[in-house]
Amino acid sequence: MHRPTSSRRRATLLALTWACLMAATVGWAPHAAVRVGAAAPAAPHRIISLVPAVTEMLFAIGAGPDVVAVSSFDTFPPEVATRPKVGALLDPDVERVLSLTPDLVAIYGSQSDLRRQLQRAAIPIYDYRHAGLPDIMATIRDLGRVVGRRAAADAVAAGIERQLADTRRRTTGRAPVRALLVFGREPGALRNVFASGGTGFLNDMLTVAGGVNVFADLTQEAVQATTELLLTRAPDAIVELRDGAPYSAADVQRAAADWARLASLPAVKTQRVHVVSGEGLLVPGPRVAVAVERLARALHPEAFGR
Amino acid sequence: MTRDVRRRMWTVLPLFAAGAVAALIIAPTVGSTSISLSRAFDTSVPRADNVDAQIFFVARLPRVLAAAVVGATLATSGVVLQALLRNPLATPFTLGVSAGAALGAMLAITAGLDVGTFGVSTVPVASFAGSLVATALVYWLARSQRRGLSTNVLLLAGVTLNSFFSALILFVQYLADFTQSFRTVRWLMGDLDVGSYAPIVAAFPFVLVAFAVFAVLPRTLNLLTLGSDVAASRGVNVATAEKLAFFSASLATGAAVSLAGPIGFIGIVVPHLVRLLVGADHRIVLPASACFGAGFLIACDVVSRTALAPLELPVGIVTALIGGPFFLWQLVRRS
Numbered sequence: 173m174h175r176p177t178s179s180r181r182r183a184t185l186l187a188l189t190w191a192c193l194m195a196a197t198v199g200w201a202p203h204a205a206v207r208v209g210a211a212a213p214a215a216p217h218r219i220i221s222l223v224p225a226v227t228e229m230l231f232a233i234g235a236g237p238d239v240v241a242v243s244s245f246d247t248f249p250p251e252v253a254t255r256p257k258v259g260a261l262l263d264p265d266v267e268r269v270l271s272l273t274p275d276l277v278a279i280y281g282s283q284s285d286l287r288r289q290l291q292r293a294a295i296p297i298y299d300y301r302h303a304g305l306p307d308i309m310a311t312i313r314d315l316g317r318v319v320g321r322r323a324a325a326d327a328v329a330a331g332i333e334r335q336l337a338d339t340r341r342r343t344t345g346r347a348p349v350r351a352l353l354v355f356g357r358e359p360g361a362l363r364n365v366f367a368s369g370g371t372g373f374l375n376d377m378l379t380v381a382g383g384v385n386v387f388a389d390l391t392q393e394a395v396q397a398t399t400e401l402l403l404t405r406a407p408d409a410i411v412e413l414r415d416g417a418p419y420s421a422a423d424v425q426r427a428a429a430d431w432a433r434l435a436s437l438p439a440v441k442t443q444r445v446h447v448v449s450g451e452g453l454l455v456p457g458p459r460v461a462v463a464v465e466r467l468a469r470a471l472h473p474e475a476f477g478r
Numbered sequence: 479m480t481r482d483v484r485r486r487m488w489t490v491l492p493l494f495a496a497g498a499v500a501a502l503i504i505a506p507t508v509g510s511t512s513i514s515l516s517r518a519f520d521t522s523v524p525r526a527d528n529v530d531a532q533i534f535f536v537a538r539l540p541r542v543l544a545a546a547v548v549g550a551t552l553a554t555s556g557v558v559l560q561a562l563l564r565n566p567l568a569t570p571f572t573l574g575v576s577a578g579a580a581l582g583a584m585l586a587i588t589a590g591l592d593v594g595t596f597g598v599s600t601v602p603v604a605s606f607a608g609s610l611v612a613t614a615l616v617y618w619l620a621r622s623q624r625r626g627l628s629t630n631v632l633l634l635a636g637v638t639l640n641s642f643f644s645a646l647i648l649f650v651q652y653l654a655d656f657t658q659s660f661r662t663v664r665w666l667m668g669d670l671d672v673g674s675y676a677p678i679v680a681a682f683p684f685v686l687v688a689f690a691v692f693a694v695l696p697r698t699l700n701l702l703t704l705g706s707d708v709a710a711s712r713g714v715n716v717a718t719a720e721k722l723a724f725f726s727a728s729l730a731t732g733a734a735v736s737l738a739g740p741i742g743f744i745g746i747v748v749p750h751l752v753r754l755l756v757g758a759d760h761r762i763v764l765p766a767s768a769c770f771g772a773g774f775l776i777a778c779d780v781v782s783r784t785a786l787a788p789l790e791l792p793v794g795i796v797t798a799l800i801g802g803p804f805f806l807w808q809l810v811r812r813s
Contacts, residue, residue: 245655261656356657360599362673364661390788396664398671400537401788403529404511433536433674435526 215320216276216296220258220269222286223300226278227252228457229312233325241272248452248459270295276318305376305464308456309333328458335461336380339468342475343382349471351383352397352407352439355415355454362399362430369395373456374413381467382475383409403434410439411470413463414449424449446470483759490756494769501773502546506538508780510787536674544672544737545779545793546772549744551685551734553752553771554692555727556745557764561699562723563633570731570745573636573724574612577643579735582608584647584662588654601665602677602736606684609732615639617724627720629706668741668794670779681733688730689768691722696760699723703758741794743801744771754808774801 220241221227227242231249244257256272259265264286269277270293278298279286290297298318300311309329316325353374356366368374368385372393375385386405387395397405412427419427428445431437439445448466452459469476507515511533517523518530525531555570563572570576586604616639620632651659672678698719701709706716731745748771749763756762775793778800782793 356661358599358601361677363599363671364664364669396790398510398537398783398790399541399673400509400511400533400783401790403533403537404788406529434532436529436532441526 213275213296216274216318218272218274219276219278219319220272220274221246221278222258222260222264222283223278223280224248225302225308225455225457226298226300226311226315228452228455228459229315229328230278230319232328232458233312233316233319233321235315235319235321238319240274241268248455302456303373304371305336305373305380305456305460308373308458308460312458332458332461336464339461339465340380343380343468343472346382346472346475348382348384349409349444350386350407351378351409351411351471352386352402352405353378353383353467354410354412355394357412360430362402362433365397365402367395367397369393373460374454377460377464377467378411380464381470382472383411383467399434403436406436406438408438408442409444409446409471410437411467412445412447413453413467414447415454416449416451418451419447419449423447483761486756486759487762490762491765491769494766494773498546498550498769498773498776501776502542505542505545505776505780506534509533509538509783537671540672540675540678541670541779541783542776543675544670544678545775547678547681547685548670548734548738548741549748549771549773549775550768551688551730551771552741552744553748553767553774554689554764555731555734557749557752557760557767558692558695558699558723558727559745560749561703561760562720562727563629564703564705565633566750567746568633569742570727570734571740571742572640573616573632573728574639574643575609575616575728575731576735576740577640577647578612578615579605579609579732580666580740581643581647581650582606582611583665583736583739584650584654587661587665588650588658602680606681606732606736609728609735612639612643613725613728613732616728627717627724629720632724664792665739666794667792668739668797670738670775670782670793671790672737677737681737684729684733688726688733691726692730692764695719695723695726696764699760699764703760739794741775741797743797743805744775747797747801747805748774751805751808 217238218240219230219235219238221230221239222243224243224246227239227246228248230236230239231251236249236251239255241256241258242252243260245260246252246257256268258268258272261280261283264279264283266286266289274295276296276298277290278300281299281301287297287299298315309332312325312329316322353368354365355368355374356364358364367387368378369390369392370385370388371391374393375388378385386407410431424447427447431440431445434440448470450466453463453466513530513533515534517528518534520528523531552570556568559568559570559572560566583601583605586601616632616635619635620627651662654662698709698714701712701714702716702719709719710716749767752763752767752770756766775797778796779793781800782791782796785791
């Protein structure tokens with residue numbers, strides 16, 4: 173179904189989503205990032221980011237030149253290719269991190285061992301916590317304060333908010349579409365279908381795009397949907413988000429055709445199975461507004477003058 | 479004795495068969511949602527408009543059939559391997575077949591070999607291939623020059639291969655990213671939501687071949703449990719019999735694991751439970767285990783589908799949670 177070239181990158185970006193979903197299951201309160209440990213200098217110039225979404229945010233607010241290393245999952249923006257990779261959520265390379273003498277390290281909230289080690293070395297930490305869609309903008313603003321680029325961060329966050337508001341304006345007033353938002357399944361079959369539950373940034377994205385999650389009542393970020401559950405919830409539209417290289421028309425058709433087996437689904441009957449593919453669709457970073465708009469175009473094509 | 483066995487076969491086996499058939503009939507009517515059976519079987523409604531029929535025929539029936547096939551297969555493979563290895567602790571997973579299957583599945587998931595055809599994805603195909611590789615490896619290791627298989631070497635080679643494959647599985651999981659790791663872990667918990675009949679149809683020929691071999695094995699197994707020398711003195715071609723038993727049980731296990739993942743406990747609990755109920759004669763134990771295994775896994779799957787509805791409790795957790803205490807209770811009660 174996917175071409176091998178795209179699958180690695182797709183998997184990598186999906187990984188980030190999973191990290192976030194895992195974080196959510198631990199029960200973190202939905203609030204913006206918190207800074208702990210030693211105080212960062214007014215404008216840190218040797219920043220290491222172990223969180224791809226934070227890396228994207230740093231580059232977006234103009235702090236890219238100050239980023240000296242990134243996580244092994246980082247692929248965007250293209251400049252990160254020139255930065256050394258220092259591990260990721262499960263395997264941070266503490267030695268390399270320390271040897272690069274950073275003055276700020278962005279880590280996941282769950283990396284408690286790494287946090288302790290960095291605190292012992294008196295290295296300032298930016299503690300990333302993942303939650304809903306508004307928290308992306310909150311994190312960008314917070315990050316701006318921490319790295320001394322408040323104005324740029326506010327502008328970027330406001331820009332995203334404007335784009336989101338624009339999409340919301342186009343979809344408000346139109347009947348919300350009862351939709352299933354799938355972000356992973358076994359290719360070629362409808363096994364191990366993972367979809368967005370009733371909380372988290374994917375659910376928020378769907379809502380802004382003019383959809384109502386068929387799993388809105390389930391208080392999880394990710395739901396493994398059985399065939400029976402899919403048939404019972406009977407979504408009017410199905411959107412498969414595929415992070416990675418864009419699909420060819422044939423790939424899209426093949427992926428959509430897999431759903432034909434569940435012929436009674438209104439989405440299948442009315443041919444509203446959409447495959448939205450592209451880079452960064454599942455990254456809770458600055459590109460999120462683009463993903464939301466693509467979602468909205470799939471759910472409400474008429475709102476975009478088609 | 480023969481007349482006694484025949485009489486018991488006629489009285490005991492129909493009961494077990496009736497139990498399995500009852501499970502097969504009742505299970506599809508139970509689920510996380512309530513459906514109208516009369517509407518599900520109403521052919522005047524077009525299939526695309528009949529949600530009840532879709533839930534019954536697309537969501538539930540394939541699951542129940544998969545549970546029946548996998549349950550019967552794992553239970554009978556357990557019986558055959560316990561007799562072959564003359565070890566009551568042997569399970570279908572003892573000889574590394576399931577670890578090989580798991581490694582195959584892990585590699586397919588993490589390598590992103592995302593090609594699917596006719597409702598069957600690469601994962602079951604790779605896992606079946608993995609089970610065949612493991613079977614061949616164990617056989618090659620255990621084949622002694624003198625005659626046939628050495629069951630001791632077979633057991634040790636199997637156990638060692640199991641650990642070795644488990645290490646490789648951990649290695650592959652460590653290199654994988656979170657999505658893939660989660661999928662591999664989920665695969666190891668067992669999953670019967672096959673979503674269509676295609677995976678069952680794909681696994682069935684292998685199961686059928688194995689069952690055909692199982693059908694001629696019981697007398698031989700009875701003698702093998704007494705020791706290979708005794709069996710040989712009673713005219714059993716021990717080498718051939720052991721090979722048949724090993725390959726048929728491995729083939730069946732590989733097919734079952736590739737269909738639904740390594741669902742634990744069935745292969746050890748069901749054979750022992752059946753022996754507690756009907757005695758040790760394989761002419762009765764083998765078919766009774768097939769029926770009991772099918773019924774037991776169907777029942778466990780009903781729990782898995784309904785306990786946390788609308789979400790699903792992985793079936794491997796259910797078999798362990800129900801099977802373990804039930805087995806211990808039987809053991810204490812009978813001893």
